[in-house]
Amino acid sequence: MLCACSGEQFKFEDALQSPESLATRDFLASGLSSWTGDWESKLDDVQVDEAESTLKEALSLNFEEARALLGRLEYQRGNFDAALQVFQGIDIKVSLLLEAILLKAKSLEELEHFRDAAKECNIILEVVEAAFPSGMHEGIAEDCKLQEVFHKVLVLLPNLWKKAGFLSEAITAYRRVLVKPWNLDPLRIANVQKDLAATLLYGGVETSLPAHLQVWGSATPNGNMEEAILLLLILVQKVAYGEIKWDADIMDHLTFAFTVTGQFELLAGFVEQALPGIYERANRWYLLALCYAAADRNEVALNLLKKVSGQSEANHKPHIPALLFGSKLSSQDPKHALYGITFARNAIDLADQANDHFKGQAHKFLGVCYGNAARVSISDSERAHFQKESLTSLNSAALNMKEDPELVFNLSLENAVQRNLDVAFDNAMMYSNMVNNDSGRAGSLDQLELLRLRAVLQIAQEQPKQAIETYRILLSLIQAQRGPQSDLENVAERKIEMAAWQDLATIYTKVDSWRDAEICVNKAKSVDLYSPKSWHTSGLLFEAQSLYKEALVSFSIALSIEPDYVPSIVSTAIVLVQIGNESSLQIARSFLMNAVRLEPTNHDTWRNLGLIAKMEGSLEQAVEYFQAAYELEMSAPVEAFK
Amino acid sequence: MSSSNPDSNAHSCIQSLSSILSSVPSSVSSSSNPSFSLLHDPTITSEISSLLRLPDSGSGDNNLCRWLYDTFHSTDPELKLVVLRFVPIIAGVYLTRISLRKSLAGFEAIVLALYAHETTARDGQPVTVNVPDLSQPSIYHEAKGSVKNKATELNLAVISPTLEPHGTMRSSRRARIVGVALELYYSKISQMPVSSKMEFCEFCDIWAAGQKSEESKGKKERRIPLPWELLQPSLRILGHCLLGSQKSKELLEAASMATKSLYNRCLHDVDAKGILATSSLLRLEQMALDPKLNVDHTEIDGNVLSL
Numbered sequence: 001m002l003c004a005c006s007g008e009q010f011k012f013e014d015a016l017q018s019p020e021s022l023a024t025r026d027f028l029a030s031g032l033s034s035w036t037g038d039w040e041s042k043l044d045d046v047q048v049d050e051a052e053s054t055l056k057e058a059l060s061l062n063f064e065e066a067r068a069l070l071g072r073l074e075y076q077r078g079n080f081d082a083a084l085q086v087f088q089g090i091d092i093k094v095s096l097l098l099e100a101i102l103l104k105a106k107s108l109e110e111l112e113h114f115r116d117a118a119k120e121c122n123i124i125l126e127v128v129e130a131a132f133p134s135g136m137h138e139g140i141a142e143d144c145k146l147q148e149v150f151h152k153v154l155v156l157l158p159n160l161w162k163k164a165g166f167l168s169e170a171i172t173a174y175r176r177v178l179v180k181p182w183n184l185d186p187l188r189i190a191n192v193q194k195d196l197a198a199t200l201l202y203g204g205v206e207t208s209l210p211a212h213l214q215v216w217g218s219a220t221p222n223g224n225m226e227e228a229i230l231l232l233l234i235l236v237q238k239v240a241y242g243e244i245k246w247d248a249d250i251m252d253h254l255t256f257a258f259t260v261t262g263q264f265e266l267l268a269g270f271v272e273q274a275l276p277g278i279y280e281r282a283n284r285w286y287l288l289a290l291c292y293a294a295a296d297r298n299e300v301a302l303n304l305l306k307k308v309s310g311q312s313e314a315n316h317k318p319h320i321p322a323l324l325f326g327s328k329l330s331s332q333d334p335k336h337a338l339y340g341i342t343f344a345r346n347a348i349d350l351a352d353q354a355n356d357h358f359k360g361q362a363h364k365f366l367g368v369c370y371g372n373a374a375r376v377s378i379s380d381s382e383r384a385h386f387q388k389e390s391l392t393s394l395n396s397a398a399l400n401m402k403e404d405p406e407l408v409f410n411l412s413l414e415n416a417v418q419r420n421l422d423v424a425f426d427n428a429m430m431y432s433n434m435v436n437n438d439s440g441r442a443g444s445l446d447q448l449e450l451l452r453l454r455a456v457l458q459i460a461q462e463q464p465k466q467a468i469e470t471y472r473i474l475l476s477l478i479q480a481q482r483g484p485q486s487d488l489e490n491v492a493e494r495k496i497e498m499a500a501w502q503d504l505a506t507i508y509t510k511v512d513s514w515r516d517a518e519i520c521v522n523k524a525k526s527v528d529l530y531s532p533k534s535w536h537t538s539g540l541l542f543e544a545q546s547l548y549k550e551a552l553v554s555f556s557i558a559l560s561i562e563p564d565y566v567p568s569i570v571s572t573a574i575v576l577v578q579i580g581n582e583s584s585l586q587i588a589r590s591f592l593m594n595a596v597r598l599e600p601t602n603h604d605t606w607r608n609l610g611l612i613a614k615m616e617g618s619l620e621q622a623v624e625y626f627q628a629a630y631e632l633e634m635s636a637p638v639e640a641f642k
Numbered sequence: 643m644s645s646s647n648p649d650s651n652a653h654s655c656i657q658s659l660s661s662i663l664s665s666v667p668s669s670v671s672s673s674s675n676p677s678f679s680l681l682h683d684p685t686i687t688s689e690i691s692s693l694l695r696l697p698d699s700g701s702g703d704n705n706l707c708r709w710l711y712d713t714f715h716s717t718d719p720e721l722k723l724v725v726l727r728f729v730p731i732i733a734g735v736y737l738t739r740i741s742l743r744k745s746l747a748g749f750e751a752i753v754l755a756l757y758a759h760e761t762t763a764r765d766g767q768p769v770t771v772n773v774p775d776l777s778q779p780s781i782y783h784e785a786k787g788s789v790k791n792k793a794t795e796l797n798l799a800v801i802s803p804t805l806e807p808h809g810t811m812r813s814s815r816r817a818r819i820v821g822v823a824l825e826l827y828y829s830k831i832s833q834m835p836v837s838s839k840m841e842f843c844e845f846c847d848i849w850a851a852g853q854k855s856e857e858s859k860g861k862k863e864r865r866i867p868l869p870w871e872l873l874q875p876s877l878r879i880l881g882h883c884l885l886g887s888q889k890s891k892e893l894l895e896a897a898s899m900a901t902k903s904l905y906n907r908c909l910h911d912v913d914a915k916g917i918l919a920t921s922s923l924l925r926l927e928q929m930a931l932d933p934k935l936n937v938d939h940t941e942i943d944g945n946v947l948s949l
Contacts, residue, residue, distance in 0.1 A: 165889055167832065179781055193782065202886030204831040209781075218796070219778045223771065225801065230774045234783045237776055241786075249929055252922040259919040260878060261771050261799035267918075287918075294914040301914075321909060321917075328912045361910060403865070434741075 095145035098124050102149055105156065114164035121157040124150065125176070135180035151184055155192065158199075167203040172210075174199065179213060190244045193231045197253055200228035229257050236270055246278050264295035282308045286322045293329060302329050302336060309346060323347035324358050327365035334376050340369030344393075360400035364407050367394035371414045378600055380635065390414050405434045409450065416457055428454055448474055448496045455503065464507050471504050498527040498534070505537045509544050517541050532558040532565040539571055548575050569595040570604050577611060585612055603632035651718045652676035658712075662705045663689050677720030681727055682835055691841065694731045700739065700749035707748030714755050722759075727838045729756070729827040733820050734845030737866050740816075750811045756823040761805040769802040769825075817871045824875035831882055836890045839883050843896035846876060850903035868907065870915055877919045880904070884927055898927060 051070060067086055074083035101124050108117035128150050136147065154177045161170035174196035178189070200207075206224055214220045221227035232254045238244045251270070258267040268291035271284065279287065285304045293301035305326035308319050324347045330340025344366035348359055370390035377383040394411050401407050412427035432450055455470035478497050501524035508517035521541060524534040539554035552575055558568040569591050576588035589612050595605045610625030656676055660666040663686065670686060673679040680686060693699060693706050700707065710732075714725040736749040775797070779785045802825055808815055827834070827842075849866045883897035901923050908916030 162888060167886075198885065202881045202884070204828065204882045204886055206829075213781055216780055218772075219774065219780045221772075221774070221780070225771045226774070229771065230780055231782060233774060233776055234780075237783075237786075249926060252926045252929075255918055255922040256877075256881060256926075259915055259922070260874060261773070261801055263773060263799050264915075264918075266773065290914040290918050294918065321912075325912050325914075357910065361912065405867075 095149055098127075098146065098149045098153075102153055102156075105153070105160070109156075109160060109163070112163075114160050115166070118157060118160040118164060118166075118169070121153045121160060124153045125157065136183045137181060138183060147183060151182065151188070154182060154184070155188065158192075158195070162199070167199060167205040168207045171196065171199055171203070171205070171207040175209070175213070186238075186243055190235060190238060190247075193235055194247070194250060194253070197228045197231040197235070198249075200224040200231075201253060201257060225257065225261070228253070229261075232257060236273075240273055246274065259294070264291045265297070267291050268295070282313050282316060282319050282322065286319060286325070289322065289325060293325070298329050298332065302326065302339070305329070305343070306339065309343065318346065318350040320347055320351050320358060323350070324362055324365070327362060327369065331365045331368040331372070334372040337369045337373035337376065340365060341373060344369060357400075360397050360404075363393045363397035364401065364404070364410065367391070367397060367414065368410050371410070371417065375417070380601065380632075383601075384635070387414075387418055391418065403434075405431055408434065413453060416453060416460070419460075421457060421461060424453075424457060428457070448477060448493065451477070452496055452500060452503075455500075459503070459507065464511055467507055468504065471500050471507075474500050494527055498524050498531060501527065502531075502533050502537050505541065509537070509541050512544070514541065514545055530561050532562040532568060535561065536565065536568045536571065539568065539575075543571065543575060543578075548578055551575050564598050566595050566599045566602055566605070569598070570602065570608065573608055577608065577615070585615065588612060601632055601636070603629045603636055605629075606632060651716050652680065652721060655709075655713050655716065655721060655724075656680065658709055659686075662693075662709055677718060677724060680724045681720070681833075684837070687727065687835070687837060690728065691731055694728065694735060698744070700736060700744065700746040702745060702747030702751070704748040707752060711748075711751050711755055714752065714759075723830060723833055725752070726756075726827055726830055727834055729823055730838060730842035730845055733823060734841070734848065737820065738848060740866075753820055753823050754808065754811060756826050757805070757808060757819045760822050760826050761807050764805055766804060768800050768804045770798045770800050773797040773799050817867070817869045821871040821875050824872075824879065828875055828879050828882070831879060836887075836893050839879075839887075839893055840896050842876075842879055843883060843893070843900040846880060846900035847903045849876075850900070850907035865907075868904075868911070868913070868916070870913075873904075873908075873913075873916055873919075877904075877916075877923070881923055884923055885930065901927070 053066075071083045071086035074080075074086060101120055105117040105120035108114070108120065128146075158170045158173035158177070161167070161173055174192060177184070177192050178196065184192075201224070203224070208223075209220065209227075221230050232250060235244070235247075235250045236254065239246055239250065251274070254270060255267060258264065268288050271279070271287050271291065274284070285308045289301040289304040289308070292298075292304065305322050307313075308322040309326065313319070323343050326343035327340050327347060330336035330343055344362050347362040348366070351358060351362075367390045370386045370393060374383045374386035374390060377386060391414060394407065394414060397404075397407055398411065408427050408431040412424050412431060415421075415427065416424035428450060451470055451474040455467045455474070458464075458467040458470060475497065478493060478500075501520045505517045505520035505524065508514075508520060517537075518541065521534060521538050524531065524537065528534070535554050535558035539551045539558065542548070542551035542554060552572065555568045555572045555575070558565055559572070573588040573591040573595070576584040576591070589609070592605055592609050592612070595602060596609070599605070606625050606629035610622045610629060613619070613622035613625055653671075653676055656666060656671050659680075660671070667683060667685050670676065670679040670683050690706065698704070710725050710728065713721050716722065732749055732752055736746055736753065739746060774780065776783070777785050802822070805822065808819060811819065831839070849868060849872075851865070880897055880901055883893055884901060887893065901920055904916065905920035905924055907913075908920055
């Protein structure tokens with residue numbers, strides 16, 4: 001090798017300690033080229049080969065490197081044709097290079113150097129992103145291999161960050177994949193969207209969008225939860241349009257997100273949207289019932305649950321959770337009592353070994369439903385049967401669930417209704433102890449109900465003073481509780497308040513404290529003017545003061561609010577009887593007949609029919625009526641529970 | 643803490659702590675980043691945890707509660723994190739002792755302080771999320787069909803309703819107040835050490851299934867009522883432990899057990915919201931463990947033992 005300047009033999013091996021040092025090579029190469037003299041603008045291949053092999057030997061370059069260097073030299077000297085010629089001879093293996101970096105990253109991953117691996121990936125991404133600032137569109141990337149490597153890196157990077165524990169960087173990396181088009185196939189995009197949604201939902205690291213992405217105005221997601229929901233909704237839409245297959249994970253993430261954010265009806269909509277076959281039919285109904293019940297739409301939920309245990313599912317395994325759920329929802333409304341009994345009985349009878357621990361709950365709901373059924377029953381024997389079953393079931397539940405406050409409360413209530421007043425009191429005290437200590441919702445509303453129960457028991461035991469005192473406590477608790485509550489809680493509390501005022505008015509009326517009674521009635525009316533019972537109570541107050549005209553007016557108002565309000569019908573008849581002339585007796589009787597039709601077990605109705613019969617001289621008929629009234633009165637529940 | 647220098651705050655904190663604990667390792671007291679050391683030092687945190695579990699730990703005159711209360715009121719946010727780290731134990735022990743008629747004024751003071759902090763921070767606003775309308779394009783999708791020109795109506799979902807200030811603990815508000823303390827804990831969960839998260843999982847287990855406590859002299863298990871105000875933030879924390887943090891296998895196991903316990907409890911109580919959330923978490927965990935497992939994803943099984 002001749003030296004550039006002196007032409008002497010020169011050994012390059014010593015000088016070239018680091019052949020990778022491009023700067024060194026450059027320097028030497030420019031030296032060499034000046035030595036090789038001026039080249040003509042067009043070279044022939046032989047000359048190129050020679051120059052190339054010279055360079056190769058001199059600088060330990062490989063074929064591609066040598067040519068690349070040569071080409072650059074020519075370019076820099078302005079010999080574009082020559083440069084082009086040189087370059088065309090090289091098969092530029094950029095993609096191989098990138099793949100090498102990718103494999104380096106993957107090796108680091110295997111060795112668990114996740115952060116280093118991530119950094120390697122970043123290099124690739126930065127290079128490619130710089131080359132394609134607005135993403136890759138179809139057809140732009142001519143080198144398929146390059147695109148393939150790039151795609152692998154895109155998808156690998158966020159996973160590496162996650163493994164390294166850098167969730168914020170992972171989220172940023174996920175977003176990088178999604179916000180520009182990179183020609184990824186739809187399934188891959190969907191997977192990335194799903195993984196990003198999961199990281200946003202559960203990662204616990206709020207990573208706000210960078211400023212340049214916050215350009216979508218009100219559609220810019222604000223916070224991790226919003227962004228996750230946006231992604232999940234997009235994914236669900238893709239499933240709906242058939243762009244991707246159903247994926248249970250998507251639905252589970254969505255369920256979690258919507259449960260936390262209280263969007264149950266929306267969730268139900270998506271469950272309904274799933275194509276047939278995705279869910280087993282009974283399960284779909286059960287799932288929907290859960291959603292609708294969570295959204296406080298119990299009627300809808302119940303209908304769905306009836307279907308689960310209905311004819312169409314007769315050939316399938318019984319769905320115990322659905323049965324239990326059905327019995328719970330039914331127990332909350334007397335009109336569903338009979339369905340509730342069926343649900344609960346089925347739950348108990350069909351439950352296998354594994355579901356044994358549900359039986360206590362099932363018995364509890366069964367007991368409550370029987371109690372409700374008894375109260376709305378018209379047949380005497382049926383009512384007695386239901387009441388007996390109710391206590392049996394509740395006591396059976398108490399065998400496994402002694403500490404359940406709801407059960408104790410219901411035991412107290414049902415025993416009170418059936419006039420087992422001592423047991424009722426014991427349970428009421430037990431409940432009171434539980435409630436006073438426990439945290440949570442067993443606070444206000446249940447306490448108020450307990451107090452009302454206690455007052456009613458005191459009335460039944462003819463202790464009006466104690467009852468008045470209890471009501472006083474109840475009402476002052478309500479006054480003190482003017483805090484923010486859910487709508488349901490508010491409504492329930494207003495109901496109890498109004499009932500308390502009505503009961504107080506009744507007590508005061510009975511003990512002839514007219515003024516106090518009047519105040520209480522007006523308070524009741526201020527809670528809800530359109531309650532028939534409030535007007536009825538007014539009427540009773542007037543009646544006690546022998547103000548019959550005023551009494552009739554009040555009863556008429558009650559009946560105009562609710563034409564089938566039996567107590568007012570009966571009371572109207574009673575007042576008419578008091579007025580006592582021939583025609584009013586006839587009218588009174590027709591009122592009472594109406595009342596009998598509506599509520600055949602009301603003993604007051606029968607007794608007054610008897611009175612009218614007696615006044616008209618039909619003594620035998622009067623006796624029959626009185627007999628009926630007596631028997632009904634003996635088996636009637638405590639008055640205030642009607 | 644009147645000094646504005648965070649380091650001196652941390653140092654005086656550590657000093658007062660040393661009179662409560664048996665010893666404070668020198669690695670902490672002479673550390674260059676004392677609050678960070680306090681947060682992560684295993685000796686100190688395990689001793690504090692043990693002290694908090696003692697039978698009379700929550701009373702009004704308890705030194706440790708006092709220290710936690712004062713430390714939370716420090717101006718150094720790192721020191722607040724130290725107190726937050728112990729929220730699972732404090733909330734857990736507090737709730738399990740309600741029925742035992744003990745004085746819990748110490749715990750209540752801390753929990754109320756956390757609640758007050760959040761009340762101030764949220765400034766009367768609820769925490770909401772906007773459920774997006776897909777008919778408007780976003781950074782992740784183009785709208786299908788014609789874009790509605792009218793302004794999108796916001797569909798606001800409430801994650802946490804507006805907070806009312808509460809100076810004292812009332813039984814009707816207890817669940818909400820403790821729930822808000824848990825929400826605060828969740829907001830910083832990425833900075834909480836694994837041991838704290840494990841404690842949370844342990845308490846979820848206890849809340850769900852009740853504990854046979856020796857203190858109640860052989861009484862049967864007392865379950866703690868789990869209203870939604872308490873359950874919802876707990877589920878978010880559990881979701882993170884189960885699916886959001888990949889690092890600790892132990893944590894994963896603890897979270898899995900806790901989620902199963904809560905699932906069983908929700909099934910027993912027939913709590914629709916709880917069933918929906920816990921069953922989803924459990925299925926997601928199964929899929930993550932073995933994606934090839936042919937789980938029937940739609941099965942909400944009454945046979946809880948098989949899960």
